[in-house]
Amino acid sequence: MILRQFYHLGRYSLWLLKVFSKPEKTRMYYNEVLRQIEEIGFGSLKIVFIISVFIGAVTAIQLSYQFGGTLIPSYYIGYTLREMIIVDLAPTITSLVLAGKIGSSIAAEIGGMRQKEIIDAMEIMGLNTPAFLVLPKIVGAVFSVPLLIILAAGLSIFSGFVTATALAGFTPADFVKGLTSFYDSYTVWVMIIKAFVFSFIIVTVSAYHGYFVKRGSIELGKAGTDAIVYSSILILVADYVIAQVMMG
Amino acid sequence: MIKAINIHKSFDGTEVLKGITFDFRKSKTNLIIGRSGAGKTVLLKTLVGLITPDEGEVWYDDIDFYKLSLKETRKLRKKVGMLFQGNALFDSMTIEENVRFPLDMFTDMSFEEKQEQVNNCLDRVELEGVNDKYPAEISGGMQKRVGIARAIVMNPEYLFCDEPNSGLDPKTALIIDELIQSITKENNMTTIINTHDMNSVMEIGENILLLDNGEVAWTGSREEIMHTDNKYIENFIFASPFLKKLKNQALGSYK
Numbered sequence: 037m038i039l040r041q042f043y044h045l046g047r048y049s050l051w052l053l054k055v056f057s058k059p060e061k062t063r064m065y066y067n068e069v070l071r072q073i074e075e076i077g078f079g080s081l082k083i084v085f086i087i088s089v090f091i092g093a094v095t096a097i098q099l100s101y102q103f104g105g106t107l108i109p110s111y112y113i114g115y116t117l118r119e120m121i122i123v124d125l126a127p128t129i130t131s132l133v134l135a136g137k138i139g140s141s142i143a144a145e146i147g148g149m150r151q152k153e154i155i156d157a158m159e160i161m162g163l164n165t166p167a168f169l170v171l172p173k174i175v176g177a178v179f180s181v182p183l184l185i186i187l188a189a190g191l192s193i194f195s196g197f198v199t200a201t202a203l204a205g206f207t208p209a210d211f212v213k214g215l216t217s218f219y220d221s222y223t224v225w226v227m228i229i230k231a232f233v234f235s236f237i238i239v240t241v242s243a244y245h246g247y248f249v250k251r252g253s254i255e256l257g258k259a260g261t262d263a264i265v266y267s268s269i270l271i272l273v274a275d276y277v278i279a280q281v282m283m284g
Numbered sequence: 285m286i287k288a289i290n291i292h293k294s295f296d297g298t299e300v301l302k303g304i305t306f307d308f309r310k311s312k313t314n315l316i317i318g319r320s321g322a323g324k325t326v327l328l329k330t331l332v333g334l335i336t337p338d339e340g341e342v343w344y345d346d347i348d349f350y351k352l353s354l355k356e357t358r359k360l361r362k363k364v365g366m367l368f369q370g371n372a373l374f375d376s377m378t379i380e381e382n383v384r385f386p387l388d389m390f391t392d393m394s395f396e397e398k399q400e401q402v403n404n405c406l407d408r409v410e411l412e413g414v415n416d417k418y419p420a421e422i423s424g425g426m427q428k429r430v431g432i433a434r435a436i437v438m439n440p441e442y443l444f445c446d447e448p449n450s451g452l453d454p455k456t457a458l459i460i461d462e463l464i465q466s467i468t469k470e471n472n473m474t475t476i477i478n479t480h481d482m483n484s485v486m487e488i489g490e491n492i493l494l495l496d497n498g499e500v501a502w503t504g505s506r507e508e509i510m511h512t513d514n515k516y517i518e519n520f521i522f523a524s525p526f527l528k529k530l531k532n533q534a535l536g537s538y539k
Contacts (some may be wrong), residue, residue: 165390
């Protein structure tokens with residue numbers, strides 16, 4: 037079992053070297069990057085909007101419950117909600133949901149190409165298939181996902197504001213005061229770094245599972261599941277490592 | 285010419301190829317035939333480097349294929365065209381884009397030059413008016429033709445075809461066979477076809493390798509098949525009473 041994980045780690049590392057080797061025709065990659073930005077970025081707007089609204093609302097309600105009957109100043113809700121969302125909830129929950137949406141799609145797309153021998157056909161043409169198939173997805177995701185996460189953070193905070201003031205009895209002035217208190221831009225950088233790392237994990241882990249899929253529809257389904265499971269686990273591991281390194 | 289020398293390949297302890305040695309001749313339609321599971325596809329994929337042999341050599345004229353670096357392999361592969369069993373067309377691209385793809389990736393031709401080359405190839409495989417259609421919108425036979433057009437668009441020196449007739453009716457299969465044979469002659473290519481279609485064997489088999497259980501069972505041409513006493517050939521090629529009768533009639537007419 038452990039040996040098998042080392043085998044995958046080794047194969048993944050060697051495969052990544054091919055992914056980052058020099059592209060054959062930059063223009064073809066450029067077109068593909070634009071397509072990926074459209075698919076990953078614009079294609080995920082709706083789901084990011086929905087989860088952001090609920091992240092903010094749930095956080096506001098739970099904080100109001102925690103703060104109820106304590107001596108904590110009420111304006112702290114804005115401050116605490118902002119920090120929780122920026123540092124962890126927006127990048128992590130958004131990435132976990134995107135791992136499900138984008139990850140399974142990437143694994144199915146590349147896995148389908150492997151099973152239909154399209155990857156073999158590209159290899160025969162002399163194409164570096166890991167680079168051609170995966171590099172544009174990485175660039176597209178590394179460009180789109182951080183923007184989605186910044187959007188998620190903004191929407192979540194707004195949703196938290198609406199919930200806290202409309203349903204939980206906090207005043208807008210208190211919330212805004214907390215929101216603007218003790219601001220340190222460092223936490224935003226933590227969020228952005230997490231976004232870059234998580235987007236890289238989602239794309240490469242999912243593409244890896246698709247690229248090396250075996251024959252049969254069951255294997256294709258398994259690749260999709262593995263893509264989501266391993267991406268999610270690695271996102272949480274990376275979340276811990278980044279927190280330890282940048283805030284520990 | 286492509287030479288396979290003492291090719292061995294095993295999967296999970298099962299030896300699929302047991303020392304295959306054979307010369308695939310230039311300007312000929314070379315056929316790899318045999319029953320299902322005989323090792324045809326493994327041998328074909330070994331010849332193009334999609335499967336690495338455990339032992340043995342593959343020579344493309346004077347180039348030892350498995351001694352090449354990755355960069356050199358990719359360079360050589362630009363001289364290789366391949367038609368896959370399932371056609372391996374890009375679903376998201378139109379027919380024209382599918383055929384143009386290798387030109388887009390590997391040449392500095394202008395758009396007009398590429399377009400002319402694509403149209404020439406589509407004309408050559410007798411496909412007209414399908415440029416803007418998607419693979420799912422055309423028939424299986426037409427998809428095969430698109431696969432051939434894409435395989436020859438870079439003017440390859442070596443053409444590989446994996447089961448080109450699978451899933452086609454006999455008439456369409458014959459047209460595809462004749463197309464591959466005539467393109468081989470016109471372009472002076474080394475063509476290797478993996479098939480178990482006996483019509484293909486008798487129509488275009490100029491240089492035939494018969495595999496049985498991973499070993500060379502017989503080699504020769506379609507003319508030699510008619511006159512060989514080899515029992516394996518007898519049982520494999522002329523498996524049905526109808527074909528046996530046809531053979532006897534044909535031999536009778538020779539006498």
